[in-house]
Amino acid sequence: MKSMRVEIDSSLSLSDRIFEQLQTAIVKGEMPSGSKISEPELAKSYGISRGTLREALSRLEERYLVVRSPNLGARVVTLSYEELVDIYQIREALGGMACGLAAEHMTAAEIADLKRLLDEHERNIEENQGLSYYQQEGEFDFHYRILQGSRNSKVTGILKGGLYQLMRMYRYQFSISGPRPYQALKEHRRIVEAIEERDAELADLLMRRHIRAARKNIDERRSISTFEKG
Amino acid sequence: MKSMRVEIDSSLSLSDRIFEQLQTAIVKGEMPSGSKISEPELAKSYGISRGTLREALSRLEERYLVVRSPNLGARVVTLSYEELVDIYQIREALGGMACGLAAEHMTAAEIADLKRLLDEHERNIEENQGLSYYQQEGEFDFHYRILQGSRNSKVTGILKGGLYQLMRMYRYQFSISGPRPYQALKEHRRIVEAIEERDAELADLLMRRHIRAARKNIDERRSISTFEKG
DNA sequence: ACGTTTTGAGGTGTCGACAATTAATGAAAA
DNA sequence: TTTTCATTAATTGTCGACACCTCAAAACGT
Numbered sequence: 001m002k003s004m005r006v007e008i009d010s011s012l013s014l015s016d017r018i019f020e021q022l023q024t025a026i027v028k029g030e031m032p033s034g035s036k037i038s039e040p041e042l043a044k045s046y047g048i049s050r051g052t053l054r055e056a057l058s059r060l061e062e063r064y065l066v067v068r069s070p071n072l073g074a075r076v077v078t079l080s081y082e083e084l085v086d087i088y089q090i091r092e093a094l095g096g097m098a099c100g101l102a103a104e105h106m107t108a109a110e111i112a113d114l115k116r117l118l119d120e121h122e123r124n125i126e127e128n129q130g131l132s133y134y135q136q137e138g139e140f141d142f143h144y145r146i147l148q149g150s151r152n153s154k155v156t157g158i159l160k161g162g163l164y165q166l167m168r169m170y171r172y173q174f175s176i177s178g179p180r181p182y183q184a185l186k187e188h189r190r191i192v193e194a195i196e197e198r199d200a201e202l203a204d205l206l207m208r209r210h211i212r213a214a215r216k217n218i219d220e221r222r223s224i225s226t227f228e229k230g
Numbered sequence: 231m232k233s234m235r236v237e238i239d240s241s242l243s244l245s246d247r248i249f250e251q252l253q254t255a256i257v258k259g260e261m262p263s264g265s266k267i268s269e270p271e272l273a274k275s276y277g278i279s280r281g282t283l284r285e286a287l288s289r290l291e292e293r294y295l296v297v298r299s300p301n302l303g304a305r306v307v308t309l310s311y312e313e314l315v316d317i318y319q320i321r322e323a324l325g326g327m328a329c330g331l332a333a334e335h336m337t338a339a340e341i342a343d344l345k346r347l348l349d350e351h352e353r354n355i356e357e358n359q360g361l362s363y364y365q366q367e368g369e370f371d372f373h374y375r376i377l378q379g380s381r382n383s384k385v386t387g388i389l390k391g392g393l394y395q396l397m398r399m400y401r402y403q404f405s406i407s408g409p410r411p412y413q414a415l416k417e418h419r420r421i422v423e424a425i426e427e428r429d430a431e432l433a434d435l436l437m438r439r440h441i442r443a444a445r446k447n448i449d450e451r452r453s454i455s456t457f458e459k460g
Numbered sequence: 461a462c463g464t465t466t467t468g469a470g471g472t473g474t475c476g477a478c479a480a481t482t483a484a485t486g487a488a489a490a
Numbered sequence: 491t492t493t494t495c496a497t498t499a500a501t502t503g504t505c506g507a508c509a510c511c512t513c514a515a516a517a518c519g520t
Contacts, residue, residue, distance in 0.1 A: 013300045013474095015473080015474085016300070038500095038501075039502070040500085048474080051281050051473095052474060054285060054503090058286075058288045059288050059289065059292050062289050062292035062293060062391075064384070070241060070246070071480085071481055071501090071502060072482075083383070083384065089331070090385050093326070101319070152316045152319060152320070154313065155316070155319070158392075161292075162388075243503065243504095244503075244504075245504090268471075270470085270471070278504080278505090279505045279506070281474095281503095281506090282503080300472085301472060301473080301510085301512065302471095302511095302512075303472065303512095304472095
Protein backbone atom coordinates (compact mmCIF):
# COMPACT_ATOMS: atom_id res chain seq x y z
CA MET A 1 0.00 0.00 0.00
CA LYS A 2 3.03 2.22 0.01
CA SER A 3 2.25 3.16 -3.59
CA MET A 4 -0.59 5.32 -2.36
CA ARG A 5 1.85 7.56 -0.61
CA VAL A 6 2.42 10.89 -2.26
CA GLU A 7 5.99 11.25 -3.41
CA ILE A 8 7.49 13.97 -1.28
CA ASP A 9 10.88 15.57 -1.47
CA SER A 10 12.26 15.19 2.02
CA SER A 11 14.87 17.86 1.36
CA LEU A 12 12.04 20.37 1.66
CA SER A 13 10.09 20.82 4.85
CA LEU A 14 6.32 20.98 4.83
CA SER A 15 6.28 24.71 5.41
CA ASP A 16 8.72 25.09 2.51
CA ARG A 17 6.32 23.36 0.19
CA ILE A 18 3.33 25.31 1.47
CA PHE A 19 5.33 28.45 0.93
CA GLU A 20 5.94 27.56 -2.70
CA GLN A 21 2.37 26.47 -3.29
CA LEU A 22 1.04 29.68 -1.84
CA GLN A 23 3.49 31.68 -3.90
CA THR A 24 2.31 30.18 -7.16
CA ALA A 25 -1.32 30.42 -6.05
CA ILE A 26 -0.88 34.12 -5.42
CA VAL A 27 1.10 34.70 -8.60
CA LYS A 28 -1.45 32.92 -10.75
CA GLY A 29 -4.29 34.83 -9.19
CA GLU A 30 -5.93 31.79 -7.62
CA MET A 31 -5.78 33.87 -4.47
CA PRO A 32 -7.06 37.22 -5.72
CA SER A 33 -4.88 40.16 -4.94
CA GLY A 34 -6.19 42.21 -2.06
CA SER A 35 -8.26 39.37 -0.66
CA LYS A 36 -8.12 38.63 3.02
CA ILE A 37 -6.41 35.46 4.17
CA SER A 38 -8.18 33.49 6.88
CA GLU A 39 -5.60 31.41 8.65
CA PRO A 40 -7.94 28.71 9.98
CA GLU A 41 -9.67 28.37 6.64
CA LEU A 42 -6.49 28.24 4.57
CA ALA A 43 -4.79 25.84 6.98
CA LYS A 44 -7.74 23.49 6.80
CA SER A 45 -7.86 23.61 3.00
CA TYR A 46 -4.21 22.60 2.82
CA GLY A 47 -4.57 20.09 5.63
CA ILE A 48 -1.87 21.64 7.77
CA SER A 49 -1.63 23.33 11.13
CA ARG A 50 -1.82 27.07 11.58
CA GLY A 51 1.72 27.26 12.94
CA THR A 52 3.13 25.80 9.78
CA LEU A 53 1.01 28.13 7.69
CA ARG A 54 2.16 31.14 9.65
CA GLU A 55 5.79 30.33 8.97
CA ALA A 56 5.05 30.33 5.26
CA LEU A 57 3.12 33.60 5.57
CA SER A 58 6.06 35.21 7.36
CA ARG A 59 8.28 34.39 4.44
CA LEU A 60 5.72 35.55 1.89
CA GLU A 61 5.53 38.84 3.74
CA GLU A 62 9.30 39.31 3.36
CA ARG A 63 8.84 38.75 -0.35
CA TYR A 64 6.15 41.40 -0.60
CA LEU A 65 3.53 38.90 -1.69
CA VAL A 66 1.35 39.31 1.37
CA VAL A 67 0.84 42.26 3.67
CA ARG A 68 0.18 41.75 7.33
CA SER A 69 -1.07 44.07 10.00
CA PRO A 70 -0.86 42.92 13.60
CA ASN A 71 -4.09 41.52 14.99
CA LEU A 72 -5.84 42.23 11.72
CA GLY A 73 -4.47 39.43 9.61
CA ALA A 74 -2.87 38.99 6.23
CA ARG A 75 -3.99 40.08 2.80
CA VAL A 76 -2.67 39.23 -0.63
CA VAL A 77 -0.69 42.19 -1.89
CA THR A 78 -2.39 44.62 -4.22
CA LEU A 79 -0.33 45.74 -7.15
CA SER A 80 -0.71 49.33 -8.23
CA TYR A 81 0.76 50.70 -11.41
CA GLU A 82 3.03 52.92 -9.38
CA GLU A 83 4.60 49.98 -7.59
CA LEU A 84 4.90 48.07 -10.82
CA VAL A 85 6.82 50.93 -12.37
CA ASP A 86 9.03 50.97 -9.28
CA ILE A 87 9.75 47.30 -9.83
CA TYR A 88 10.58 47.78 -13.48
CA GLN A 89 12.98 50.53 -12.55
CA ILE A 90 14.82 48.21 -10.20
CA ARG A 91 14.77 45.48 -12.76
CA GLU A 92 16.28 47.85 -15.27
CA ALA A 93 19.20 48.64 -12.99
CA LEU A 94 19.79 45.08 -11.81
CA GLY A 95 19.06 43.36 -15.09
CA GLY A 96 21.50 45.62 -16.88
CA MET A 97 24.16 45.00 -14.28
CA ALA A 98 23.64 41.23 -14.39
CA CYS A 99 23.81 41.26 -18.17
CA GLY A 100 27.11 43.10 -18.13
CA LEU A 101 28.49 40.56 -15.69
CA ALA A 102 27.15 37.74 -17.81
CA ALA A 103 29.14 39.07 -20.74
CA GLU A 104 32.23 38.67 -18.62
CA HIS A 105 31.49 35.35 -16.99
CA MET A 106 29.33 33.14 -19.22
CA THR A 107 31.04 30.15 -20.75
CA ALA A 108 30.95 29.45 -24.46
CA ALA A 109 28.69 26.48 -23.79
CA GLU A 110 26.22 28.62 -21.89
CA ILE A 111 26.13 31.14 -24.70
CA ALA A 112 25.51 28.38 -27.22
CA ASP A 113 22.64 27.11 -25.09
CA LEU A 114 21.22 30.57 -24.94
CA LYS A 115 21.27 30.84 -28.72
CA ARG A 116 19.49 27.51 -29.02
CA LEU A 117 16.85 28.78 -26.63
CA LEU A 118 16.24 31.78 -28.87
CA ASP A 119 15.95 29.55 -31.92
CA GLU A 120 13.35 27.57 -30.08
CA HIS A 121 11.53 30.74 -29.20
CA GLU A 122 11.52 31.77 -32.83
CA ARG A 123 9.89 28.51 -33.89
CA ASN A 124 7.42 28.93 -31.07
CA ILE A 125 6.44 32.35 -32.27
CA GLU A 126 5.94 31.20 -35.86
CA GLU A 127 3.81 28.27 -34.86
CA ASN A 128 1.59 29.92 -32.30
CA GLN A 129 1.45 33.36 -33.82
CA GLY A 130 3.58 34.54 -30.95
CA LEU A 131 1.10 33.67 -28.25
CA SER A 132 1.09 31.44 -25.22
CA TYR A 133 4.34 29.97 -24.00
CA TYR A 134 6.89 32.40 -25.28
CA GLN A 135 5.18 35.45 -23.91
CA GLN A 136 4.40 33.79 -20.62
CA GLU A 137 7.41 31.84 -19.43
CA GLY A 138 9.85 31.93 -22.30
CA GLU A 139 10.75 35.49 -21.56
CA PHE A 140 11.60 34.49 -18.02
CA ASP A 141 13.69 31.56 -19.20
CA PHE A 142 15.88 33.92 -21.15
CA HIS A 143 16.39 36.26 -18.27
CA TYR A 144 17.01 33.45 -15.81
CA ARG A 145 19.91 32.17 -17.87
CA ILE A 146 21.51 35.57 -17.96
CA LEU A 147 21.16 35.87 -14.22
CA GLN A 148 22.78 32.49 -13.90
CA GLY A 149 25.60 33.69 -16.12
CA SER A 150 26.23 36.78 -14.00
CA ARG A 151 27.71 34.53 -11.29
CA ASN A 152 26.22 36.86 -8.70
CA SER A 153 24.04 34.73 -6.47
CA LYS A 154 22.61 37.66 -4.57
CA VAL A 155 21.20 39.41 -7.62
CA THR A 156 19.78 36.10 -8.75
CA GLY A 157 18.10 35.75 -5.39
CA ILE A 158 16.63 39.23 -5.41
CA LEU A 159 15.24 39.01 -8.92
CA LYS A 160 14.14 35.38 -9.06
CA GLY A 161 12.96 35.21 -5.47
CA GLY A 162 11.39 38.60 -5.24
CA LEU A 163 10.74 40.83 -8.18
CA TYR A 164 10.09 38.38 -10.98
CA GLN A 165 7.31 36.80 -8.94
CA LEU A 166 5.63 40.16 -8.62
CA MET A 167 5.95 40.80 -12.34
CA ARG A 168 4.65 37.36 -13.15
CA MET A 169 1.73 38.03 -10.85
CA TYR A 170 1.00 41.24 -12.64
CA ARG A 171 0.99 39.53 -16.03
CA TYR A 172 -1.36 36.82 -14.90
CA GLN A 173 -3.75 39.21 -13.21
CA PHE A 174 -4.05 41.61 -16.10
CA SER A 175 -3.59 38.76 -18.58
CA ILE A 176 -0.91 40.73 -20.28
CA SER A 177 1.39 38.74 -22.45
CA GLY A 178 4.98 39.75 -22.79
CA PRO A 179 5.48 42.67 -25.07
CA ARG A 180 5.88 42.55 -28.85
CA PRO A 181 7.19 39.06 -29.60
CA TYR A 182 9.16 39.76 -32.77
CA GLN A 183 10.65 42.97 -31.46
CA ALA A 184 11.54 41.33 -28.15
CA LEU A 185 13.18 38.40 -29.89
CA LYS A 186 15.27 40.78 -31.97
CA GLU A 187 16.39 42.56 -28.83
CA HIS A 188 17.23 39.27 -27.18
CA ARG A 189 19.39 38.32 -30.15
CA ARG A 190 21.29 41.58 -29.97
CA ILE A 191 21.88 41.10 -26.28
CA VAL A 192 23.32 37.64 -26.85
CA GLU A 193 25.55 39.04 -29.58
CA ALA A 194 26.96 41.56 -27.15
CA ILE A 195 27.55 38.83 -24.59
CA GLU A 196 29.28 36.68 -27.18
CA GLU A 197 31.59 39.54 -28.03
CA ARG A 198 32.30 39.99 -24.33
CA ASP A 199 31.16 43.57 -24.57
CA ALA A 200 29.93 44.12 -21.04
CA GLU A 201 29.10 47.77 -21.49
CA LEU A 202 26.97 47.14 -24.54
CA ALA A 203 25.25 44.16 -22.97
CA ASP A 204 24.35 46.32 -19.97
CA LEU A 205 23.02 49.06 -22.22
CA LEU A 206 20.98 46.79 -24.46
CA MET A 207 19.41 44.99 -21.54
CA ARG A 208 18.46 48.26 -19.91
CA ARG A 209 16.89 49.47 -23.12
CA HIS A 210 15.04 46.19 -23.52
CA ILE A 211 13.55 46.43 -20.07
CA ARG A 212 12.80 50.11 -20.44
CA ALA A 213 10.77 49.34 -23.54
CA ALA A 214 8.71 46.86 -21.55
CA ARG A 215 8.21 49.43 -18.84
CA LYS A 216 7.00 52.02 -21.27
CA ASN A 217 4.53 49.49 -22.54
CA ILE A 218 3.17 49.18 -19.02
CA ASP A 219 3.15 52.91 -18.52
CA GLU A 220 1.19 53.39 -21.70
CA ARG A 221 -1.33 50.85 -20.58
CA ARG A 222 -1.56 52.62 -17.26
CA SER A 223 -2.48 55.93 -18.86
CA ILE A 224 -5.18 54.17 -20.86
CA SER A 225 -6.51 52.53 -17.72
CA THR A 226 -6.58 55.76 -15.76
CA PHE A 227 -8.25 57.44 -18.71
CA GLU A 228 -11.00 54.84 -18.70
CA LYS A 229 -11.60 55.30 -15.01
CA GLY A 230 -11.77 59.09 -15.25
CA MET B 231 7.01 53.36 38.89
CA LYS B 232 5.71 53.33 35.34
CA SER B 233 9.11 54.49 34.23
CA MET B 234 10.52 51.07 34.94
CA ARG B 235 8.20 49.45 32.46
CA VAL B 236 9.68 48.79 29.08
CA GLU B 237 7.83 50.83 26.52
CA ILE B 238 6.38 48.40 24.05
CA ASP B 239 4.90 49.33 20.71
CA SER B 240 1.68 47.38 20.45
CA SER B 241 1.69 47.93 16.69
CA LEU B 242 4.44 45.34 16.56
CA SER B 243 3.82 41.74 17.40
CA LEU B 244 6.17 39.82 19.66
CA SER B 245 7.69 37.91 16.80
CA ASP B 246 8.25 41.22 15.00
CA ARG B 247 10.26 42.51 17.93
CA ILE B 248 12.22 39.29 18.27
CA PHE B 249 12.94 39.47 14.57
CA GLU B 250 14.41 42.95 14.95
CA GLN B 251 16.37 42.06 18.08
CA LEU B 252 17.86 39.03 16.39
CA GLN B 253 18.70 41.07 13.34
CA THR B 254 20.69 43.61 15.32
CA ALA B 255 22.27 40.85 17.40
CA ILE B 256 23.48 39.16 14.23
CA VAL B 257 24.58 42.39 12.61
CA LYS B 258 26.55 43.49 15.64
CA GLY B 259 28.22 40.12 15.92
CA GLU B 260 26.69 39.23 19.28
CA MET B 261 25.68 36.08 17.50
CA PRO B 262 28.90 35.13 15.72
CA SER B 263 28.58 34.49 12.04
CA GLY B 264 28.58 30.82 11.21
CA SER B 265 27.52 29.77 14.71
CA LYS B 266 24.76 27.26 15.10
CA ILE B 267 21.43 28.41 16.47
CA SER B 268 19.78 26.18 19.03
CA GLU B 269 16.08 26.94 18.99
CA PRO B 270 15.28 25.75 22.53
CA GLU B 271 18.25 27.60 23.96
CA LEU B 272 17.61 30.84 22.11
CA ALA B 273 13.89 30.76 22.84
CA LYS B 274 14.59 30.33 26.53
CA SER B 275 17.10 33.16 26.59
CA TYR B 276 14.54 35.53 25.08
CA GLY B 277 11.74 34.12 27.21
CA ILE B 278 9.56 33.20 24.27
CA SER B 279 8.18 30.03 22.74
CA ARG B 280 9.85 28.17 19.93
CA GLY B 281 6.98 28.81 17.55
CA THR B 282 7.39 32.55 17.86
CA LEU B 283 11.12 32.23 17.41
CA ARG B 284 10.71 30.11 14.31
CA GLU B 285 8.55 32.76 12.67
CA ALA B 286 11.33 35.27 13.21
CA LEU B 287 13.92 32.82 11.88
CA SER B 288 11.87 32.25 8.74
CA ARG B 289 11.98 35.95 8.03
CA LEU B 290 15.68 36.21 8.80
CA GLU B 291 16.27 33.42 6.33
CA GLU B 292 14.50 35.38 3.60
CA ARG B 293 16.83 38.25 4.38
CA TYR B 294 19.93 36.10 4.05
CA LEU B 295 20.91 36.61 7.67
CA VAL B 296 20.48 32.98 8.66
CA VAL B 297 20.83 29.81 6.63
CA ARG B 298 18.67 26.82 7.35
CA SER B 299 18.88 23.25 6.26
CA PRO B 300 15.92 20.97 6.96
CA ASN B 301 16.29 18.83 10.07
CA LEU B 302 19.76 20.23 10.67
CA GLY B 303 18.86 23.63 11.99
CA ALA B 304 19.81 27.23 11.45
CA ARG B 305 23.18 28.94 11.39
CA VAL B 306 24.11 32.59 11.30
CA VAL B 307 25.19 33.42 7.78
CA THR B 308 28.89 33.46 7.01
CA LEU B 309 30.05 36.34 4.88
CA SER B 310 32.74 35.63 2.36
CA TYR B 311 34.57 38.31 0.44
CA GLU B 312 33.02 37.03 -2.76
CA GLU B 313 29.51 37.54 -1.50
CA LEU B 314 30.41 40.91 -0.13
CA VAL B 315 31.67 42.01 -3.51
CA ASP B 316 28.42 40.70 -5.01
CA ILE B 317 26.51 42.86 -2.58
CA TYR B 318 28.54 45.93 -3.38
CA GLN B 319 27.90 45.39 -7.06
CA ILE B 320 24.18 45.36 -6.46
CA ARG B 321 24.44 48.34 -4.23
CA GLU B 322 26.29 50.17 -6.96
CA ALA B 323 23.52 49.57 -9.47
CA LEU B 324 20.64 50.26 -7.11
CA GLY B 325 22.27 53.11 -5.21
CA GLY B 326 23.06 54.88 -8.46
CA MET B 327 19.54 54.43 -9.70
CA ALA B 328 18.03 55.66 -6.47
CA CYS B 329 20.30 58.67 -6.48
CA GLY B 330 19.24 59.62 -9.98
CA LEU B 331 15.61 59.37 -8.94
CA ALA B 332 16.31 61.41 -5.84
CA ALA B 333 17.64 64.18 -8.05
CA GLU B 334 14.26 64.25 -9.73
CA HIS B 335 12.02 63.84 -6.72
CA MET B 336 13.58 65.33 -3.58
CA THR B 337 12.02 68.51 -2.30
CA ALA B 338 14.04 71.62 -1.60
CA ALA B 339 13.46 71.09 2.10
CA GLU B 340 14.82 67.57 1.94
CA ILE B 341 17.90 68.76 0.12
CA ALA B 342 18.46 71.46 2.72
CA ASP B 343 18.19 68.83 5.46
CA LEU B 344 20.69 66.70 3.65
CA LYS B 345 23.16 69.57 3.52
CA ARG B 346 22.74 70.16 7.24
CA LEU B 347 23.47 66.50 7.83
CA LEU B 348 26.72 66.80 5.95
CA ASP B 349 27.68 69.90 7.95
CA GLU B 350 27.09 67.90 11.08
CA HIS B 351 29.22 65.11 9.73
CA GLU B 352 32.01 67.55 9.03
CA ARG B 353 31.98 68.79 12.62
CA ASN B 354 31.92 65.20 13.75
CA ILE B 355 34.99 64.36 11.75
CA GLU B 356 36.93 67.37 13.03
CA GLU B 357 36.11 66.61 16.65
CA ASN B 358 36.70 62.89 16.68
CA GLN B 359 39.48 62.71 14.14
CA GLY B 360 37.02 61.08 11.78
CA LEU B 361 36.34 58.08 13.93
CA SER B 362 33.32 56.56 15.60
CA TYR B 363 29.89 57.77 14.66
CA TYR B 364 30.39 59.12 11.20
CA GLN B 365 32.09 56.04 9.89
CA GLN B 366 29.65 53.71 11.56
CA GLU B 367 26.14 55.03 11.18
CA GLY B 368 26.52 58.46 9.65
CA GLU B 369 27.31 56.97 6.30
CA PHE B 370 24.09 55.01 6.45
CA ASP B 371 22.10 58.09 7.46
CA PHE B 372 23.21 59.80 4.31
CA HIS B 373 22.27 56.94 2.07
CA TYR B 374 18.94 56.39 3.82
CA ARG B 375 17.87 59.93 3.04
CA ILE B 376 18.68 59.53 -0.60
CA LEU B 377 16.70 56.33 -0.72
CA GLN B 378 13.83 58.16 0.89
CA GLY B 379 14.15 60.84 -1.76
CA SER B 380 13.99 58.35 -4.61
CA ARG B 381 10.29 57.81 -3.85
CA ASN B 382 10.72 54.19 -4.82
CA SER B 383 9.57 52.19 -1.85
CA LYS B 384 10.69 48.85 -3.29
CA VAL B 385 14.32 49.86 -3.69
CA THR B 386 14.22 51.29 -0.19
CA GLY B 387 12.94 47.97 1.06
CA ILE B 388 15.58 45.93 -0.72
CA LEU B 389 18.50 48.06 0.41
CA LYS B 390 17.42 48.99 3.91
CA GLY B 391 15.81 45.68 4.68
CA GLY B 392 18.30 43.42 3.04
CA LEU B 393 21.64 44.54 1.78
CA TYR B 394 22.54 47.33 4.17
CA GLN B 395 22.15 44.94 7.09
CA LEU B 396 24.64 42.57 5.54
CA MET B 397 27.10 45.39 4.92
CA ARG B 398 26.64 46.67 8.43
CA MET B 399 27.28 43.18 9.70
CA TYR B 400 30.47 42.99 7.70
CA ARG B 401 31.72 46.28 9.11
CA TYR B 402 31.07 45.24 12.67
CA GLN B 403 32.63 41.82 12.27
CA PHE B 404 35.82 43.01 10.67
CA SER B 405 35.67 46.24 12.66
CA ILE B 406 36.14 48.17 9.48
CA SER B 407 35.10 51.77 9.68
CA GLY B 408 33.66 53.46 6.66
CA PRO B 409 36.22 54.40 4.10
CA ARG B 410 38.32 57.56 4.09
CA PRO B 411 36.25 60.13 5.99
CA TYR B 412 37.42 63.31 4.29
CA GLN B 413 37.32 61.83 0.83
CA ALA B 414 33.90 60.30 1.44
CA LEU B 415 32.54 63.60 2.74
CA LYS B 416 33.77 65.36 -0.35
CA GLU B 417 32.05 62.80 -2.53
CA HIS B 418 28.85 63.16 -0.55
CA ARG B 419 28.95 66.91 -1.09
CA ARG B 420 29.33 66.51 -4.82
CA ILE B 421 26.42 64.09 -4.91
CA VAL B 422 24.20 66.57 -3.10
CA GLU B 423 25.26 69.27 -5.51
CA ALA B 424 24.19 67.15 -8.43
CA ILE B 425 20.86 66.48 -6.74
CA GLU B 426 20.37 70.16 -6.09
CA GLU B 427 20.97 70.93 -9.73
CA ARG B 428 18.45 68.22 -10.66
CA ASP B 429 21.09 66.49 -12.71
CA ALA B 430 19.89 62.91 -12.47
CA GLU B 431 22.51 61.47 -14.77
CA LEU B 432 25.37 63.03 -12.87
CA ALA B 433 23.90 62.07 -9.51
CA ASP B 434 23.67 58.47 -10.70
CA LEU B 435 27.24 58.53 -11.96
CA LEU B 436 28.71 60.10 -8.83
CA MET B 437 26.92 57.71 -6.53
CA ARG B 438 28.13 54.73 -8.52
CA ARG B 439 31.66 56.00 -8.40
CA HIS B 440 31.35 56.63 -4.67
CA ILE B 441 30.21 53.08 -4.01
CA ARG B 442 32.75 51.62 -6.40
CA ALA B 443 35.50 53.31 -4.45
CA ALA B 444 34.24 51.66 -1.28
CA ARG B 445 34.13 48.32 -3.04
CA LYS B 446 37.69 48.64 -4.24
CA ASN B 447 38.68 49.36 -0.68
CA ILE B 448 37.15 46.04 0.31
CA ASP B 449 38.69 44.24 -2.59
CA GLU B 450 42.10 45.56 -1.65
CA ARG B 451 41.64 44.37 1.87
CA ARG B 452 40.59 41.00 0.56
CA SER B 453 43.78 40.55 -1.42
CA ILE B 454 45.77 41.42 1.69
CA SER B 455 43.80 38.90 3.72
CA THR B 456 44.22 36.13 1.16
CA PHE B 457 47.90 36.97 0.95
CA GLU B 458 48.26 36.54 4.70
CA LYS B 459 46.55 33.21 4.61
CA GLY B 460 48.66 31.93 1.79
C1' DA C 461 42.17 -2.77 18.43
C1' DC C 462 39.05 -1.67 14.71
C1' DG C 463 34.75 -1.35 12.33
C1' DT C 464 29.71 -1.86 12.74
C1' DT C 465 25.30 -1.65 14.99
C1' DT C 466 22.43 0.12 18.45
C1' DT C 467 20.71 2.99 21.58
C1' DG C 468 20.00 7.25 23.67
C1' DA C 469 19.97 12.26 24.08
C1' DG C 470 19.15 16.44 21.95
C1' DG C 471 17.02 19.06 18.28
C1' DT C 472 13.81 20.09 14.61
C1' DG C 473 9.12 19.82 12.40
C1' DT C 474 4.40 19.82 13.26
C1' DC C 475 0.29 19.98 15.81
C1' DG C 476 -3.62 21.28 18.96
C1' DA C 477 -5.11 24.44 22.61
C1' DC C 478 -5.52 28.70 25.31
C1' DA C 479 -5.33 33.84 25.85
C1' DA C 480 -5.98 38.31 23.79
C1' DT C 481 -7.76 41.13 20.39
C1' DT C 482 -10.89 42.33 16.74
C1' DA C 483 -15.18 41.86 14.20
C1' DA C 484 -20.24 40.79 14.27
C1' DT C 485 -24.76 40.67 16.20
C1' DG C 486 -28.40 42.49 18.41
C1' DA C 487 -30.67 45.33 21.88
C1' DA C 488 -31.51 49.87 23.63
C1' DA C 489 -31.66 54.84 23.08
C1' DA C 490 -31.97 59.02 20.18
C1' DT D 491 -34.62 54.52 11.11
C1' DT D 492 -30.19 55.40 12.65
C1' DT D 493 -26.73 55.45 16.21
C1' DT D 494 -24.54 53.54 20.17
C1' DC D 495 -23.29 50.35 23.23
C1' DA D 496 -22.81 45.70 25.06
C1' DT D 497 -22.38 40.94 24.47
C1' DT D 498 -21.04 37.17 21.72
C1' DA D 499 -18.54 34.98 17.98
C1' DA D 500 -14.46 34.53 15.26
C1' DT D 501 -9.62 35.32 14.35
C1' DT D 502 -5.01 36.22 15.59
C1' DG D 503 -0.85 35.71 18.71
C1' DT D 504 1.45 32.69 21.64
C1' DC D 505 2.45 28.61 24.05
C1' DG D 506 3.52 23.68 25.42
C1' DA D 507 3.69 18.89 23.84
C1' DC D 508 4.58 15.02 20.79
C1' DA D 509 6.72 12.56 16.67
C1' DC D 510 10.53 12.13 13.81
C1' DC D 511 15.22 12.96 12.52
C1' DT D 512 20.23 13.52 13.38
C1' DC D 513 24.38 12.88 15.62
C1' DA D 514 27.39 10.77 18.95
C1' DA D 515 28.74 7.64 22.15
C1' DA D 516 28.24 3.01 23.97
C1' DA D 517 27.79 -1.84 23.00
C1' DC D 518 28.79 -5.53 20.19
C1' DG D 519 31.09 -8.65 17.13
C1' DT D 520 35.18 -9.79 14.56
